[in-house]
Amino acid sequence: MTMGVQERKGHLYQVMTHKYITPLVDIAGCVPVLVPTCCGVEDLEAYLDMADGVYLTGAGSNIDPALYGQENLTPEKTQDPDRDHFDLPLIRAALDRGLPIFAICRGMQEINVALGGNIHQKLYTVPGVMDHRENPEDPVAVQYGDSHGVDLKPDSWLAEAVGGPSIRVNSLHGQGIDRLAEGLEVLGRAPDGTIEAFHAPAISSFMVGVQWHPEWQAAKNPVSVKLFEAFGDACRRFSAQ
Structure with missing residues (x-):
């Protein structure tokens, strides 16, 4: 798990929230190794030597x-150059090793950029596209509540795993995938066509990205449980090789 920067009272911290860590431990059955992104990529391969998978969070x-x-186009929004310049080569190096990758929100977008795709910077301004952002005035439980449906690719592993053609998900993002990178395949779309999930069976035995936040109260959400269990199983298969 790579961490991100946060400024507090003039000091820069490397942080990761509990909501991403706990389902990795409790559901996926993995041991998290939290990796700082503020020291460059010199030790990237050393971190990967310790890993059976890569988990990219929002x-x-x-x-x-x-x-x-x-x-x-959004200069008012926070950026994290250290994470950008660590995670993009991390993704490519992990693919070279055949490591399973599970990515959420920003992490999903990182995969797309790392492989040559691009991003809608203001998804909410695209004609015909709903506003996928949360209301910052709402309580957290409302922000992370189900917001819209996702239609899943028929006969895909995700549709089979959840036992149906569609699911309900939360929605907390202002940006989204525009041009999908070569090698990625769409697993699910929102009703407005926004790409909500992808995988890459041609280039990876397990590389799954989702735009929503399955980590939120994951143990109470059957879809989240399936995703984290699948990632944990993929990590164990890699470890057993």
Whole structure:
């Protein structure tokens, strides 16, 4: 798990919230190794030597648009250059090793950028697309409550895992995938066409990205349980090789 920057009273911290860690332990059955992103990539391979999988979480920051060839259209939003410049090579190195990868929200977008795709910086301004952002005035439980449906790819492993053609998910993102990177395949879309889940069976035995937040009260959500269990099982298969 890579961490992100947070400023507190003039000091920079590397942080990771409990909500991402606990389902990795309690449901996936994994031992988390939290990796700082503030020291560059010199030790990246050493961290991967300890890993049976890579777990990329969401964050309050956006990916630097320069990394996918665009100007920054949301300068008011927080960025985390250290995480950008650690996670993108991390993704490519993990793929080279065949490591399972599970990515949430920002992490999903990182995979797309790392492999050559790009991002809608203001998804909520695209004609015909719903506003996927949460209301910051709402209580946290409301922000992370179910917001819309996701139609799953028929006969896909995710549709089979959850036992149906669609699921309900929360929605807390202002950006989303625009051009999907080569090698990625859509697993699910919101009713407005927004890509909500992908995998990459042609390039990875397990690389799953989701735009929603399955980590939120994961143990109470059957879909979240399936996702974290699948990731844990993939890590154990890698470890057994």
